[in-house]
Amino acid sequence: DGGITQSPKYLFRKEGQNVTLSCEQNLNHDAMYWYRQDPGQGLRLIYYSQIVNDFQKGDIAEGYSVSREKKESFPLTVTSAQKNPTAFYLCASRALGSQETQYFGPGTRLLVL
Amino acid sequence: GESVGLHLPTLSVQEGDNSIINCAYSNSASDYFIWYKQESGKGPQFIIDIRSNMDKRQGQRVTVLLNKTVKHLSLQIAATQPGDSAVYFCAEKGEGGTSYGKLTFGQGTILTVHP
Numbered sequence: 001d002g003g004i005t006q007s008p009k010y011l012f013r014k015e016g017q018n019v020t021l022s023c024e025q026n027l028n029h030d031a032m033y034w035y036r037q038d039p040g041q042g043l044r045l046i047y048y049s050q051i052v053n054d055f056q057k058g059d060i061a062e063g064y065s066v067s068r069e070k071k072e073s074f075p076l077t078v079t080s081a082q083k084n085p086t087a088f089y090l091c092a093s094r095a096l097g098s099q100e101t102q103y104f105g106p107g108t109r110l111l112v113l
Numbered sequence: 114g115e116s117v118g119l120h121l122p123t124l125s126v127q128e129g130d131n132s133i134i135n136c137a138y139s140n141s142a143s144d145y146f147i148w149y150k151q152e153s154g155k156g157p158q159f160i161i162d163i164r165s166n167m168d169k170r171q172g173q174r175v176t177v178l179l180n181k182t183v184k185h186l187s188l189q190i191a192a193t194q195p196g197d198s199a200v201y202f203c204a205e206k207g208e209g210g211t212s213y214g215k216l217t218f219g220q221g222t223i224l225t226v227h228p
Contacts, residue, residue, distance in 0.1 A: 004156075101159055102216060
């Protein structure tokens with residue numbers, strides 16, 4: 001069953017705590033992306049990676065960190081520096097080259113206790 | 114800066130009607146456009162895409178029209194069904210390799226289909 005998986009579906013964060021959201025894909029895609037979605041708004045890019053061991057900041061990277069140690073995995077850490085972390089987080093992947101379409105995972109909803 | 118916006122935030126239709134969802138974009142250099150469908154609590158699902166060298170593309174029950182003169186994109190859904198109820202997003206990709214595949218998303222239109 002190919003695709004993009006995200007876990008957990010719901011995540012609760014306490015004040016001052018770092019939490020990590022998982023994103024895995026078995027599509028053999030090179031590029032992976034993390035987006036944040038707030039209610040009634042479009043998606044905003046947090047970080048992206050086009051190749052293993054390389055990643056770049058998106059439009060709203062402050063308070064977040066990522067790693068890309070494996071092609072199929074792109075975890076996102078929401079650090080304590082992110083003061084407003086409550087949102088729906090979406091991971092996407094894309095095959096490089098002529099393929100432009102990004103395919104999304106099911107999302108993780110992060111809530112602050 | 115670049116922006117992608119929608120004319121109507123909500124659209125209500127009767128089952129069986131045709132639906133048209135509109136999107137305006139501001140970057141005339143964008144070379145690729147996508148429509149996504151997002152159901153509540155789920156990730157966006159790819160519907161259809163179109164490159165800037167085309168003005169129309171058809172899929173199963175869906176058609177995307179691109180008018181580069183007025184920078185307008187539309188999604189037409191034929192014989193709309195209750196299962197089509199969702200938020201629909203348009204997104205554009207800027208021209209060139211330096212854009213790293215970045216998509217700029219619109220705010221979304223809520224489509225509600227009444228039985």
